[in-house]
Structures are given as structure tokens and as C-alpha cells.
Amino acid sequence: MRGRDQEFAEFFSARFEGARRIAYAMCGSWPDAEEIAQSAFVKLYARWTKIRIETVDAYLRTVLTRVFLDTKRRGRAREQVMADLPDTIAPADAGPGERLALRTALLAVPPGQRAVLVLRYVADLSVDQVAETLGCSTGTVKSQTARGLASLRAAYHKGEVSLEMRGA
Amino acid sequence: MFDDDTTARNALQTLNDEPAPPPTTTVEQVLRRGRRRVLAQRVSAVAGVVAVVAAIGVTAVLVRQGGTGDGGVRVAEPTTAPPAPAGPLPGWRTIEIDEATCKQNPLINVPGTAPDALLPQAVVEPAFVDAVVAVTGPGASATTAQWEGYSPKADGPRGYVVTEIPMSDGNGQLQLEAYVYGGTPTAKADASLYAYGDCKAPARHTLPDGTVLQLFQRDNFDPEQPMQHLQIFRPDGHEYIVTSAGWSEADMVPVPGSTAYTIEGGRRDLPTDDAQLAEIATTLVANLG
Numbered sequence: 509m510r511g512r513d514q515e516f517a518e519f520f521s522a523r524f525e526g527a528r529r530i531a532y533a534m535c536g537s538w539p540d541a542e543e544i545a546q547s548a549f550v551k552l553y554a555r556w557t558k559i560r561i562e563t564v565d566a567y568l569r570t571v572l573t574r575v576f577l578d579t580k581r582r583g584r585a586r587e588q589v590m591a592d593l594p595d596t597i598a599p600a601d602a603g604p605g606e607r608l609a610l611r612t613a614l615l616a617v618p619p620g621q622r623a624v625l626v627l628r629y630v631a632d633l634s635v636d637q638v639a640e641t642l643g644c645s646t647g648t649v650k651s652q653t654a655r656g657l658a659s660l661r662a663a664y665h666k667g668e669v670s671l672e673m674r675g676a
Numbered sequence: 677m678f679d680d681d682t683t684a685r686n687a688l689q690t691l692n693d694e695p696a697p698p699p700t701t702t703v704e705q706v707l708r709r710g711r712r713r714v715l716a717q718r719v720s721a722v723a724g725v726v727a728v729v730a731a732i733g734v735t736a737v738l739v740r741q742g743g744t745g746d747g748g749v750r751v752a753e754p755t756t757a758p759p760a761p762a763g764p765l766p767g768w769r770t771i772e773i774d775e776a777t778c779k780q781n782p783l784i785n786v787p788g789t790a791p792d793a794l795l796p797q798a799v800v801e802p803a804f805v806d807a808v809v810a811v812t813g814p815g816a817s818a819t820t821a822q823w824e825g826y827s828p829k830a831d832g833p834r835g836y837v838v839t840e841i842p843m844s845d846g847n848g849q850l851q852l853e854a855y856v857y858g859g860t861p862t863a864k865a866d867a868s869l870y871a872y873g874d875c876k877a878p879a880r881h882t883l884p885d886g887t888v889l890q891l892f893q894r895d896n897f898d899p900e901q902p903m904q905h906l907q908i909f910r911p912d913g914h915e916y917i918v919t920s921a922g923w924s925e926a927d928m929v930p931v932p933g934s935t936a937y938t939i940e941g942g943r944r945d946l947p948t949d950d951a952q953l954a955e956i957a958t959t960l961v962a963n964l965g
Binding site: 516521524525528529532533538542545546549552553554556607626652657664 | 678681684685687688689690691692693694696697699700701703705706707709710711713714777785871
């Protein structure tokens with residue numbers, strides 16, 4: 509393996525799982541998250557020699573988010589899956605009921621706002637870092653965060669009412 | 677719940693505790709795909725340089741051959757020059773975009789209320805298939821169509837129709853996607869400038885009824901499987917995306933144990949040119965009324 513590939517392989521080993529988890533928080537599907545994370549690393553590899561190492565994490569986050577938003581935007585008339593599919597974990601086994609309700613509510617938030625919420629709270633980035641990732645102003649991040657939280661709150665309470673009506 | 681940063685962070689961080697299936701992506705897979713991408717970029721760059729050098733060479737030769745006896749220079753007839761890149765279609769205008777902004781792919785919100793539902797599949801599917809047949813000939817046929825009241829992929833209703841078009845070495849496809857949107861056609865078109873086309877300037881045309889058509893340049897992510905997209909934003913909040921694709925159902929290989937496919941072949945060309953894709957869009961709009 510050449511030097512460039514060795515360096516990239518080490519970075520891949522250290523970051524792929526984290527990237528896959530962020531992608532999963534955004535899209536709610538492990539197969540899609542695998543595909544999004546893999547596509548992001550492919551794009552990262554193509555630019556590897558042109559990225560300063562101290563900014564590579566920020567670049568990866570940007571590409572990952574862009575791949576997710578592109579996937580949502582394009583809808584995908586066909587399923588062009590490049591990654592092998594990981595085993596699926598059934599939602600019922602995914603964890604406590606509250607976490608499942610939270611996951612369901614998050615998926616009801618529009619994709620752009622969802623990406624902001626995931627970067628801000630799941631990936632625990634600052635407002636400035638989210639703005640840098642998305643290529644927008646900090647004001648936009650703040651307004652998108654507020655709208656996203658409102659959508660999340662509404663979806664979460666709707667889910668609670670739904671469960672109550674079913675006698676859960 | 678979620679009333680401030682702290683409670684939102686505490687709640688959403690619990691998602692990191694979810695059990696995950698083991699990843700299936702290996703670094704070898706990524707390196708293989710990455711090298712293919714680098715190669716494609718290099719081939720594309722080299723082709724661009726060769727084209728520019730050839731154009732300069734041909735122009736120099738023609739100017740020299742066209743020189744007059746009195747030392748003046750007249751413009752030579754461009755009979756042997758390579759074709760210039762096509763400009764916008766008649767009646768269309770190029771929308772300049774900032775490449776750096778495009779690469780950032782910024783989030784752009786369009787305020788407005790979207791319709792609750794798509795037009796019925798029974799209306800849209802024949803309108804699209806008829807438009808495709810009218811432009812590409814009777815060989816076109818619909819292979820797949822689906823209408824969903826709610827699609828998680830679109831966060832709203834979504835429909836699609838796929839038609840196969842005969843090409844010289846196999847079939848290509850013309851695909852239609854249907855969505856709804858809020859806001860005006862122009863605002864939505866502006867917000868969608870960076871959706872396709874590898875950050876190259878799209879062209880736009882407005883129909884008399886206010887429908888905005890936005891034609892992107894070819895996506896060449898994989899030269900074997902090119903794509904080109906045309907967005908249609910109707911004043912009543914219905915959005916359509918017509919995609920010309922250089923592959924067919926026959927090139928799709930199922931992924932074992934799933935409903936997904938990978939695309940393993942391609943025509944290296946599209947079944948339509950810019951004018952045909954634009955004509956399909958305008959015919960579709962006319963058919964929809």
C-alpha cells in the first residue's frame with residue numbers, strides 16, 4: 509500500500525464508525541447510513557492530497573452531510589447501493605421505548621433541519637462548526653435549529669399521543 | 677422537552693447509545709472506488725486540455741490559411757473545426773452560479789405551503805409516457821411506476837415512472853419523479869440551482885402559464901453511466917424531475933438479501949440531447965394541462 513493510501517486507511521479506521529453513526533442519525537436506516545458514509549469516504553479519498561490534515565474532519569462532515577442531503581433531494585428513483593448491506597436491527601430491539609420515540613420523531617423533521625440538529629446535538633458541534641459544515645451563516649444555523657427543535661417537539665408529542673390512544 | 681440546548685443535547689445524545697450492526701464497508705472497497713473516481717477526474721481533465729489545445733491549433737491553422745494578400749486577416753469558414761460547446765437552447769437563458777457556493781451546497785429554505793398530494797398516477801404516468809414517445813419514438817416503454825402518499829425519502833408524497841429507450845448498444849432510461857413544494861416556481865428553482873449538474877451553470881425557461889423549467893448539464897460522476905436532469909416547477913406547487921440516464925434495467929444487478937441494486941454497466945451516452953429533454957418537459961406540461 510502506498511503512503512497516501514496508508515494514511516487514508518488509518519484515517520478511515522479511526523473515523524468510519526463515527527461517520528456511519530452520524531449518517532444513521534440523519535437518515536434512520538443502517539443500509540442507507542452505510543452507503544452515505546462509504547460515498548463520503550470515496551469523495552474524501554479523491555481529494556485526500558488536497559486537504560490539509562487539520563481540516564480533514566471538518567471536510568468529512570461537510571461531504572457526509574452533503575451526500576445525505578443530495579440523497580434526500582434526489583429521491584433516488586432507483587436504489588443505487590454501492591455498499592454491502594449491514595445486518596438490520598429491528599426497531600423493537602433498538603433500545604428503550606423513549607429512544608425509539610425520539611428516533612421516530614427525529615425522522616419526521618425535514619431533512620435540512622434534521623441535519624442541523626444531528627450535527628449540533630448528536631455530533632455535539634458548536635454553532636460555528638455547524639455553519640462551517642453546511643456553508644451557511646451562524647444565524648441560519650440558529651434559526652434552523654429553532655425550527656428543527658419545534659418540529660421535533662411537535663412530532664415527539666404527536667407520537668406520545670398516538671401511543672396513548674393505542675393504550676400503550 | 678427540547679426547550680433548550682442542554683435538554684435537546686441530553687436527549688439526542690442517547691441516540692449514540694443505540695446498538696449498531698457491524699459495518700460491512702472495508703477500506704479496500706473505499707480505495708477501489710476512490711481510485712476509480714480519481715481516474716475519471718483525470719480523464720475528464722485531460723480530455724478538456726486536449727480539446728482546448730486542439731481548438732487553439734485548428735484556429736491558428738485556419739487563421740493562417742485565411743490570411744489575405746494585403747496582410748489582413750479574414751475569418752475562415754469553420755468547416756473543419758470541432759463543434760463548439762452548445763449554448764442554451766433558443767428561448768432559454770443560462771443561470772450563472774458561483775462554483776464555490778455550489779460546492780458548499782448551502783441549505784436554502786423556500787417559505788410556502790405545498791399541496792397535500794400529487795396529481796393522480798393515472799394522470800401523470802400516461803402524460804409522461806406519451807411525451808417520451810412523442811419525442812423519442814414508439815420504441816419507448818414504461819417499465820416501473822409507483823405513487824406513494826408519504827415517502828420518507830422525500831418527507832412528503834412522491835411518485836416515479838421509469839421508461840426504457842432503445843440506444844445503439846442497449847437501452848437508456850427516461851425517468852420522471854413527482855413531488856410537491858411550497859413557494860413560487862422561481863424561488864424554488866433558485867433554491868434548487870445546486871441540486872445537479874456538477875456545479876455547472878443550468879439553463880432556465882419560463883412557460884406562458886408560469887411554469888419554470890430548469891435544465892442542468894450532464895452529471896459525469898461515472899462516465900459509463902451519465903445522467904442529465906430537468907426540473908419542472910408548476911405554479912400549483914407540483915414539481916417534476918425528468919432524468920435522462922445512460923443505463924437500463926438490464927444493467928442493474930440485485931444486491932443479495934435486499935431489494936437494492938447496483939448498476940454494473942452503461943451506455944456512456946444519454947438517450948436524449950438537451951433539445952429532446954426540453955421538448956419532453958414542455959410536452960409533459962402541455963399533456964398535464
